[in-house]
Amino acid sequence: MTAPDSAAQTSAAQPSAVQTPAAQTSAAQGQQDAEEKTTVVIDAEELAALEERNRGCTACKLRPGCTQVVVSDGNSQARVLIVGEGPGADEDRVGRPFVGRGGQLLDRILDSVQLGRGDVYVTNIVKCRPPANRNPEADETVTCTALWLEPQLALLRPEIILTLGNTPTQYLLSTKQGITKLRGVWHPYRQQGGLWEALLMPMFHPAYLLRNESRAVGGPKSLTWRDVREVRRVLDGGVPEGMSDPLRPPEGQGTLF
Numbered sequence: 001m002t003a004p005d006s007a008a009q010t011s012a013a014q015p016s017a018v019q020t021p022a023a024q025t026s027a028a029q030g031q032q033d034a035e036e037k038t039t040v041v042i043d044a045e046e047l048a049a050l051e052e053r054n055r056g057c058t059a060c061k062l063r064p065g066c067t068q069v070v071v072s073d074g075n076s077q078a079r080v081l082i083v084g085e086g087p088g089a090d091e092d093r094v095g096r097p098f099v100g101r102g103g104q105l106l107d108r109i110l111d112s113v114q115l116g117r118g119d120v121y122v123t124n125i126v127k128c129r130p131p132a133n134r135n136p137e138a139d140e141t142v143t144c145t146a147l148w149l150e151p152q153l154a155l156l157r158p159e160i161i162l163t164l165g166n167t168p169t170q171y172l173l174s175t176k177q178g179i180t181k182l183r184g185v186w187h188p189y190r191q192q193g194g195l196w197e198a199l200l201m202p203m204f205h206p207a208y209l210l211r212n213e214s215r216a217v218g219g220p221k222s223l224t225w226r227d228v229r230e231v232r233r234v235l236d237g238g239v240p241e242g243m244s245d246p247l248r249p250p251e252g253q254g255t256l257f
C-alpha cells in the first residue's frame with residue numbers, strides 16, 4: 001500500500017490544489033467508502049460482555065502485579081482504534097488507558113487534527129501493567145491478544161488502526177521491523193481470513209516523544225504530526241496512498257503539539 005512517488009503530492013502535508021478526474025473519482029469513492037464504513041453496527045451488548053470478562057481476567061503472570069485490568073477508553077463506534085503497549089502507573093491507578101503524561105500528549109496529537117477521545121477507541125496490547133513499565137513479554141502478548149484484543153477488533157471492525165510504538169506494531173503486522181522503519185506508511189491489517197481489512201498506521205509512542213521533546217522539523221514530533229495529518233486526510237475521504245518518503249518533513253508545522 002506504499003505510494004508511488006507521484007502519490008506523495010496528494011499527502012496531507014502537500015495537498016493538491018488541482019485534482020485529475022481519476023483522482024476526483026478516487027476521492028469520491030474514498031468518501032463513499034468512509035461513509036459506508038461508519039454504518040457498521042457494533043454489538044454493544046457483546047462488547048460490554050467481553051469487556052466485563054476482560055476485567056476479571058487472570059490468565060497471565062501480569063495480573064498479580066497490577067492493581068486492575070485496564071480495558072479501554074473512548075467510543076466503540078469510532079472509525080479509529082488506537083493500540084498502545086500496556087498500562088503505566090497512572091493507568092493502573094485510574095483504570096483507563098492513556099491518562100498519564102503520555103496520554104495527555106496523545107490527546108494533544110489527536111487535537112492537532114480535530115480529533116478527541118470521542119472520535120477514537122483506545123486500548124493496549126496487554127491490559128495489565130507490566131512490572132516497572134517493562135515491555136510486555138511474548139507469552140503475555142500472545143495470551144492477552146488472543147483472549148481480548150483480537151475479539152475486540154473482530155467486534156469493533158475499525159476503519160483505521162493506529163499502533164503506538166514497537167510492541168503493537170510488530171504484533172499486528174507480524175514483523176520484527178522497528179517503528180522507525182514502519183511509521184508513516186499505511187499497512188493493510190487483515191483478520192478473519194481476510195474477510196475484514198483495516199488500514200494500519202504505525203506511529204511513535206507518546207512516551208518516546210516525551211523523551212524526545214524537540215520540535216525541530218524532521219524530528220520525531222514533527223514526523224508524528226505528519227503521520228496524524230495523513231490519518232486526518234484519509235478520514236476526510238482522501239485516498240490512502242501512503243507517503244513515498246515518510247521522513248520528508250511537512251512544510252510548516254502550524255498545529256504541532
Ligand code: SF4
Nearest residue numbers: 057059060063128144
Ligand atoms: S495482561 Fe491480559 S491476559 Fe494477562 S491477566 Fe491481564 S488481561 Fe489477562
